[in-house]
Amino acid sequence: MSLDALKDDVCRSVDRMRDQLLRISRSIHGNPELAFQEHEASALLVDALRQAGLEVTHGAHGLETAFSAEFGPIRQQGRQGRQGRQGSPCVAILAEYDALPEIGHACGHNLIAIAGVGAALALAALADRLPGRVRVLGTPAEEHGCGKELMRRAGALDGVDAALMMHPGSVNLVSMPCIAMAELGVAYHGRSAHASAMPERGINALDAIVVGYQAVAALRQHIAQDERIHGIITEGGEAPNVVPERTAGRFYVRAANERNLAPLKRRVEACFRAGAEATGATLEVTWGAADYLDLRFNEPLASSFRANAESLGREFFPMEQLPPSIQGSTDMGNVSQHVPSIHPMLAAAPIDCPIHNPEFAKWAGSEQGEKAALDGAKALAMTALDFLSDADLQQRARAVFDAAES
Numbered sequence: 001m002s003l004d005a006l007k008d009d010v011c012r013s014v015d016r017m018r019d020q021l022l023r024i025s026r027s028i029h030g031n032p033e034l035a036f037q038e039h040e041a042s043a044l045l046v047d048a049l050r051q052a053g054l055e056v057t058h059g060a061h062g063l064e065t066a067f068s069a070e071f072g073p074i075r076q077q078g079r080q081g082r083q084g085r086q087g088s089p090c091v092a093i094l095a096e097y098d099a100l101p102e103i104g105h106a107c108g109h110n111l112i113a114i115a116g117v118g119a120a121l122a123l124a125a126l127a128d129r130l131p132g133r134v135r136v137l138g139t140p141a142e143e144h145g146c147g148k149e150l151m152r153r154a155g156a157l158d159g160v161d162a163a164l165m166m167h168p169g170s171v172n173l174v175s176m177p178c179i180a181m182a183e184l185g186v187a188y189h190g191r192s193a194h195a196s197a198m199p200e201r202g203i204n205a206l207d208a209i210v211v212g213y214q215a216v217a218a219l220r221q222h223i224a225q226d227e228r229i230h231g232i233i234t235e236g237g238e239a240p241n242v243v244p245e246r247t248a249g250r251f252y253v254r255a256a257n258e259r260n261l262a263p264l265k266r267r268v269e270a271c272f273r274a275g276a277e278a279t280g281a282t283l284e285v286t287w288g289a290a291d292y293l294d295l296r297f298n299e300p301l302a303s304s305f306r307a308n309a310e311s312l313g314r315e316f317f318p319m320e321q322l323p324p325s326i327q328g329s330t331d332m333g334n335v336s337q338h339v340p341s342i343h344p345m346l347a348a349a350p351i352d353c354p355i356h357n358p359e360f361a362k363w364a365g366s367e368q369g370e371k372a373a374l375d376g377a378k379a380l381a382m383t384a385l386d387f388l389s390d391a392d393l394q395q396r397a398r399a400v401f402d403a404a405e406s
């Protein structure tokens with residue numbers, strides 16, 4: 001069977017599954033679950049895969065709300081693949097489903113969920129016509145917690161030759177501009193006292209975090225243009241007439257890559273130490289279990305996705321016309337530093353409605369959003385077919401990946 005015939009087949013499968021996929025998307029959209037708590041979302045997706053006869057591990061690679069299933073021709077024994085691996089190539093398709101506090105699915109991960117799982121179901125339906133192996137990974141905690149890196153450390157990408165996912169956005173883009181990011185929690189411990197009667201007995205934890213915050217604000221003038229520091233104070237004391245004993249905040253520190261991130265993290269930590277030094281409070285610093293890494297762009301894979309999405313009528317916004325200030329971070333960056341990967345965006349909302357805008361949550365439940373997810377499922381499945389059936393594409397994707405290794 002020709003590649004074109006296989007592509008027609010997966011697109012028809014996605015169309016056939018439309019109602020089922022949209023029911024799942026709407027259900028996840030209507031019940032936003034935060035990082036690591038995506039119990040119902042992951043259960044819905046796992047059920048859909050199991051109904052198609054796939055064997056799924058729910059609670060995979062160390063995370064309760066992660067899942068994993070793999071299918072395709074058995075890897076041949078005794079023959080070493082080009083990368084020292086055995087037999088048929090394996091492509092991973094990733095599905096996210098966590099939401100944001102307060103603003104729900106304003107990042108549209110309900111759409112990512114059905115794009116990834118829809119693609120996997122369509123590929124599974126090819127049965128023995130599938131030209132290689134497919135691993136579908138349900139990846140929790142993208143918005144916070146760096147779930148994909150935790151899963152990678154637990155072996156989720158072992159034996160994978162390429163990783164694919166699609167993210168909704170406000171234009172069609174071959175990739176998302178993404179820099180590295182570290183999550184920081186700070187807490188100050190002071191001593192409470194009556195703020196009027198005996199202030200001299202107190203150690204003011206609010207003053208400490210305010211000094212730390214102001215020091216970060218001063219630091220911002222003297223960092224590289226592509227670096228970012230932003231955060232919130234989550235605990236600021238209990239009563240005006242009590243010297244605050246404990247305060248806390250959460251901050252994100254971003255830089256172009258891991259190498260630039262390390263010194264910036266040290267400078268930010270010094271700002272918060274200044275708050276402790278100035279007030280006598282004790283500082284507690286908690287960095288995230290894993291830093292988010294920048295996305296390593298893979299042109300051969302991205303071009304395959306682009307051509308497949310164009311075949312569905314999508315036109316892509318030129319990356320070079322994006323304002324350079326537009327930068328996000330994603331744990332797909334960590335995946336892309338490990339295997340050749342893509343993280344394209346498909347327009348689910350108008351151009352003036354970016355992700356993480358509360359308005360975007362509405363678009364993630366709209367007809368336009370759902371169209372992006374279904375097109376995403378088709379384009380991901382077709383890109384997986386391109387990769388699995390084309391040794392030259394596999395080789396070029398690997399060569400570009402290796403060349404970018406610093």
Ligand SMILES: [Zn+2]
Nearest residue numbers: 107109142167
């Ligand atoms: Zn997102």
Ligand SMILES: [Zn+2]
Nearest residue numbers: 107143355356
């Ligand atoms: Zn997001």
